[in-house]
Amino acid sequence: MATHELLDQDLCHRALVGRDARFDGRFFVCVKTTRIYCRPVCPARTPKRENCAFVPSAAAAEAMGYRSCLRCRPESAPGTPAWAGTEASVARALKLIDEGALDEGSVGQLAARLGMGARQLHRVFVRHLGANPQAVASNRRLLVAKQLITETRLPLSGVAAAAGFQSLRRFNDAVRTAYQRSPSELRRASRDAHAQASAAISLRLSYRPPFDWDRVLTYLGGRALPGVEQVEGQVYRRTYQLGGSTGTLEVSHQPERRALSVRIEGEGPLPVRPLVARVRRLFDLDADPAALALALGGDPLIGPRLARAGGVRVPGAFEPFELAVRAILGQQVSVKGATTLAGRVIQRCGTLAPWAHNGLTHLFPSAGALAQADLSGLGLTGGRIQALKGLAAACAAGTCDLKPGASLEDSVARLVALPGIGEWTAHYIALRALGEPDAFPASDLGLRKAAGGGTVLAASVLERMAEAWRPWRGYAALLLWTEPVLERAVSTAA
Missing domain, CATH: 3.40.10.10 (DNA Methylphosphotriester Repair Domain)
Structure with missing residues (x-):
């Protein structure tokens, strides 16, 4: 073999x-x-x-x-580790595959989005994963289906759709080939199949320890979108609208299992695979603490911070468009001020949720709705309104795709081409919304001050210093931003 x-x-x-x-x-x-x-x-x-x-x-x-x-x-194993920095095209491809890029699209189309040929993509997949892109996509569909079969009461037809299978026959054939049992036989044999008494779906998503849950939750809680997101106690909740489904999800920590527990409740066909992919990105579950320690542990500035952090993660974004809007609203204002402005935009442009509980009342406005909305009277400057509407119009028209690009530089270039988005905002969006681990907003005042020990460094000096932190500059940025003794140095827009 x-x-x-x-x-x-x-x-x-x-x-x-x-x-x-x-x-x-x-x-x-x-x-x-x-x-x-x-x-x-x-x-x-x-x-x-x-x-x-x-x-x-x-x-x-x-x-x-x-x-x-x-x-x-x-x-149930943790996702493919973010050795992504050494072959970033594989990591970007995996993110797109998890969101369904190969459920209906072709390998050629996926490769084009990554700025390479189909043969080149095939080669790097075989080299790093031991299988071609289609095989990886098929396997991921199968493993999600297996988890839904054994851990939920979702009807098997719903399992097939949620996992990304295009037909029930393909689903049945794939499961029987892989496990030598039919889906119904697998469910009967599972100890977890009858564990859930409600229509909601609950899944466990594994990670590599350590995981600083409190730090991530505090960061997300301070930036929660009013009516859309909520952090209460040790639980994160939010509304979602994805495909033909709307609903809520709830995330809590199970440290003894080295996993997060995700509860999904919704109307319409549940798009479980993309929902799970977004939760993994939001909580950075595919981070590799060992790789980070190897790359950053010996650095005199970042190493001690990493050691104290105990499992640092870059809080991501469930919906990239939301994060991009939030980043624009946060330009030159405090975190609290940006949250207030976001709440006003959601109240005016968002959609009332068909339910209202636990403070979750709205769905975040779509790009099309925001592009057409009247944003006057919300406390926004004319430039900020122009930037928001320009972003929304580009996303609605499909000319701005808030998904991983061919490279970090490509993603940043696409963003700065939009009005009102500069290098800082573009790198911040790339870091949190697109999951680019090497994104680094070097012009950020907080970073420049933290890296200088209280003295504000020139952005060019910080950029040269940060070369030693590649390909994990984003984690270095987060450590500089969130160290407790340096909280006052954090960028007001972060």
């Missing part, structure tokens, strides 16, 4: 023997004698070294004819 060139097979086996949770999701073990693949934390008896082969993704194992372990459940 072929082994993967980027994996040290002996090191993987030592991690398997030690059940080292830090490697969960970084590789999978294929057991030749059983033809089953497992996570490195699987509680089953450790197979002999000669019976193991290690691959970098579940898709690679599936492509070699291995079946998913029903005990350790590979669908």
Whole structure:
């Protein structure tokens, strides 16, 4: 059997023997004698070294004819780690695949969005993931379906649609091929299938520890969109509108399981895969603390901050358009002021939710609604109104696609081409909304002051200093922004 060139097979086996949770999701073990693949934390008896082969993704194992372990459940493993910095095109492609780019679109179309050819995309996928883009997309659909089958009461037809299958027949065939059981047989065999008594869907999303839940929740809570988002106690809640579905979701922490618990309640066909992808991005669940420690731990400025942070994550955005609007509203005003302005925009332009509970009353306005709205009398300057309407019109027309581009530079260039969006705002949107880990708003006053120990550095000086933090400059920025002793130095717009 072929082994993967980027994996040290002996090191993987030592991690398997030690059940080292830090490697969960970084590789999978294929057991030749059983033809089953497992996570490195699987509680089953450790197979002999000669019976193991290690691959970098579940898709690679599936492509070699291995079946998913029903005990350790590979669908529950943390997502592909953000080694993304070393081959960023793979990371950007995975984000688009998770949002359904290959459910109906082609590999060629996906490659074009990433600024490369289909053959080149195929090569980098095989090199880093051990499988081609279509195989990865198929595997991700399958693993989401498996999780919905075993953890929810969603009807199997709903599972197929939610996981991104284009027909019930393809869904049934894929499940039977992968697990040697029909979907209904898998559900009957699952201990979790009857755990949920309501129509809501509850799922667990794993991460690599440590995870500084309190820091992320505090950051999001201070910037929650009135009526749309809420942080109460240790729970994050929000409304959503995605595809033909509207509803609410609730996220809480399960540290003993190294996972977040997500509860989704909605009307219409639930788009579970893109909802899960957005929650993962919002809480940066695919971050790799070990890679960050290796890259930043020895830096005299960032290293001590990283050590104290205990699992830093970059709080992302559930909906990129929301974050872009929020970033424009936050230019040159305080966090509280930006929240107030956002609340006024939501009240005037948003849609009343068909329910009202827990303070969640509105759906955020669509790009089309905001482009056509009268924003006078809300306390916004003429320039700010022009910037908001320009962004909204571009998004509504499809000329501005708030999704990962071919590169960070490409994403920033697309944004600064819009009126009222400069380099700072573009990098901030790229960092939080597009999940670009190397985005770095070097002109930010807070960053320049924090990096200078109270002395404001020139932006050019900070840019040169930040070269040592690539490809994780975004994490360095967050650490500089959120250190408790430096809170007063944080940019008012951040």
